[in-house]
Amino acid sequence: MTSVSEISPADLIIIGGGPAGMAAAAAALASRQAARVVLIDGNRNLGGQYWRQPFDEGLAVKTRRHHHHLGKYQQLKQELLQGESDGALTLLLGRWVWTVTKDAETGIFTAHTTRGDVAEGVQGKAVVLAAGAFDRQLPFPGWDLPGVVTAGGAQALLKSNDVLVGKRVAVGGTGPFLIAVATGLAEAGADIVGVHEANSYLKWAPHVGRLAGNPSKLIEGAELGFLTAKHRIPIRTRSAIIEARGRERVEQAVVARLDAGGKVLEGTGKVVDVDAIAVGWGFTAQIELALALGAETRVDVDGTEAVAIDDLQRATVDGLFAAGETCGIGGLELALIEGEIAGATAVGESETVHPLTKRRGRLQGFATAMHHAHPVTDHWESQLTADTIICRCEEVTFDRVSQAGNDPLTNDPRSTKLVTRTGMGWCQGRMCGYAASCLSTPTSSRGTDAFARRPVAAPVSLGALAAMTQWQSPADNRESGNLPETTDSPTD
Amino acid sequence: MTFQFDGRDIEFRPGQSVQGALVAVGVLSTRTTRIAGAPRGMFCGIGVCFDCLAVIDGQPDQRSCLTPAEDGMVVCRQEGTGRDDLGV
Numbered sequence: 001m002t003s004v005s006e007i008s009p010a011d012l013i014i015i016g017g018g019p020a021g022m023a024a025a026a027a028a029l030a031s032r033q034a035a036r037v038v039l040i041d042g043n044r045n046l047g048g049q050y051w052r053q054p055f056d057e058g059l060a061v062k063t064r065r066h067h068h069h070l071g072k073y074q075q076l077k078q079e080l081l082q083g084e085s086d087g088a089l090t091l092l093l094g095r096w097v098w099t100v101t102k103d104a105e106t107g108i109f110t111a112h113t114t115r116g117d118v119a120e121g122v123q124g125k126a127v128v129l130a131a132g133a134f135d136r137q138l139p140f141p142g143w144d145l146p147g148v149v150t151a152g153g154a155q156a157l158l159k160s161n162d163v164l165v166g167k168r169v170a171v172g173g174t175g176p177f178l179i180a181v182a183t184g185l186a187e188a189g190a191d192i193v194g195v196h197e198a199n200s201y202l203k204w205a206p207h208v209g210r211l212a213g214n215p216s217k218l219i220e221g222a223e224l225g226f227l228t229a230k231h232r233i234p235i236r237t238r239s240a241i242i243e244a245r246g247r248e249r250v251e252q253a254v255v256a257r258l259d260a261g262g263k264v265l266e267g268t269g270k271v272v273d274v275d276a277i278a279v280g281w282g283f284t285a286q287i288e289l290a291l292a293l294g295a296e297t298r299v300d301v302d303g304t305e306a307v308a309i310d311d312l313q314r315a316t317v318d319g320l321f322a323a324g325e326t327c328g329i330g331g332l333e334l335a336l337i338e339g340e341i342a343g344a345t346a347v348g349e350s351e352t353v354h355p356l357t358k359r360r361g362r363l364q365g366f367a368t369a370m371h372h373a374h375p376v377t378d379h380w381e382s383q384l385t386a387d388t389i390i391c392r393c394e395e396v397t398f399d400r401v402s403q404a405g406n407d408p409l410t411n412d413p414r415s416t417k418l419v420t421r422t423g424m425g426w427c428q429g430r431m432c433g434y435a436a437s438c439l440s441t442p443t444s445s446r447g448t449d450a451f452a453r454r455p456v457a458a459p460v461s462l463g464a465l466a467a468m469t470q471w472q473s474p475a476d477n478r479e480s481g482n483l484p485e486t487t488d489s490p491t492d
Numbered sequence: 493m494t495f496q497f498d499g500r501d502i503e504f505r506p507g508q509s510v511q512g513a514l515v516a517v518g519v520l521s522t523r524t525t526r527i528a529g530a531p532r533g534m535f536c537g538i539g540v541c542f543d544c545l546a547v548i549d550g551q552p553d554q555r556s557c558l559t560p561a562e563d564g565m566v567v568c569r570q571e572g573t574g575r576d577d578l579g580v
Binding site for chain 2: 044052056144148153154156157249425426427
């Protein structure tokens with residue numbers, strides 16, 4: 001194992017270079033603690049998904065128009081680059097962390113990374129996990145056709161490639177994110193044939209107070225409203241895309257109205273010509289690395305399992321922090337605040353109550369309201385036909401999954417996985433996990449994604465593993481002088 | 493700048509991924525599935541779904557959304573696991 005950090009162990013390892021990770025790094029650098037920080041991200045550029053960048057600076061100029069709050073991105077990036085040239089920050093980009101271990105004796109963390117066929121390890125005294133999230137998906141007939149993409153994917157294609165996924169796009173699922181995606185696509189020149197929101201915006205009514213406490217959200221809402229009107233985007237509530245049709249690619253979307261309980265209303269189905277469909281049902285937090293360390297999690301209001309943290313962003317494992325979507329879906333502003341709190345606390349800026357605590361509370365309140373207003377609707381599975389693909393990677397159809405779900409011997413997610421191969425493919429259940437969990441348990445509980453435990457969080461080649469000639473041991477670290485002073489006499 | 497996709501020249505802008513350049517010219521599918529031979533292509537766009545796999549410069553299982561397009565690259569549609577040459 002090659003340690004890429006010349007100063008090992010670092011004071012802080014930040015996993016994830018999106019908004020939360022960047023804010024954590026900036027806070028750590030700005031602290032009075034003169035901390036040595038390492039930030040690791042799988043992409044070649046900082047920004048995560050929210051500020052997803054093209055591979056080339058020249059193209060980045062063109063994609064600016066697809067972004068929001070880029071000024072904040074530039075400011076944070078400047079601070080990080082300054083820290084890098086000062087020698088306080090090491091940026092390890094293009095490296096994917098596939099697991100994190102913690103030495104039981106020394107408490108030192110090792111982030112195991114993979115970059116092509118090269119496996120490396122980075123050591124640190126503390127870790128901020130800011131691994132973000134990805135769109136949650138629900139299967140529907142034809143969702144595996146080329147041209148059907150995730151809502152986040154349609155946005156990512158714009159932000160990192162300046163490319164539209166299609167010219168006539170139907171958007172569906174639930175959540176304000178759909179409007180953000182639709183308006184972004186429209187501004188880029190697409191014709192949005194409709195945004196199909198499964199819930200009704202009236203569900204916000206009990207939470208109006210949260211809106212008042214978050215003026216920035218009101219402004220955002222007004223902006224989206226303006227753009228929706230400008231492009232005459234039809235927003236249909238209690239509506240869903242129930243089928244994608246086409247031969248080699250999607251050519252039509254079937255949309256239908258839902259009743260208040262989420263059931264498809266008979267006779268309301270309409271066929272619409274499209275060349276792309278973008279769908280999203282909220283987000284799934286990426287928590288594998290926290291689980292690998294044994295940290296506790298909690299199920300948030302939206303059914304997403306997230307890392308459990310306290311008021312200072314501390315997880316239940318000593319030295320582990322989490323910030324951003326990883327510890328609860330809540331958007332950009334919340335991620336930035338959580339990152340700042342986590343970064344400062346992780347390098348030893350000790351405060352019992354961080355000054356940003358109140359603002360974080362208001363933003364969390366908003367996020368909770370949003371989750372209450374946009375749940376995954378009941379009866380989504382009633383649209384599935386026997387041959388609807390549930391597990392995309394392993395091509396497992398609904399009839400096989402529901403068979404396992406109805407059999408008392410296999411009606412739990414793990415058994416269903418073992419007998420049908422659902423969740424065993426390349427994506428390891430990231431796309432199908434939530435749906436498969438719902439379908440494989442006897443009560444149609446909304447539950448949560450039971451497939452989140454992935455010992456290998458990113459693909460690692462056998463060659464890379466074999467090349468790890470030295471497994472970390474306390475004895476090795478002592479010899480190379482990489483340990484802080486300890487009075488205990490260690491035993492191996 | 494161009495790369496080849498199944499023998500066809502694909503023009504791209506520097507900084508685009510193989511996937512981005514292909515979608516830009518209307519190529520939505522880069523692989524067919526192992527069992528049904530069904531076409532698949534871009535889905536999540538960020539590297540977590542593995543539906544965008546293609547054989548790139550001879551290497552199968554490459555996520556085209558995470559691979560920067562390069563001049564002269566040879567990209568081929570992946571059939572199944574892309575390892576038919578192993579005969580297993």
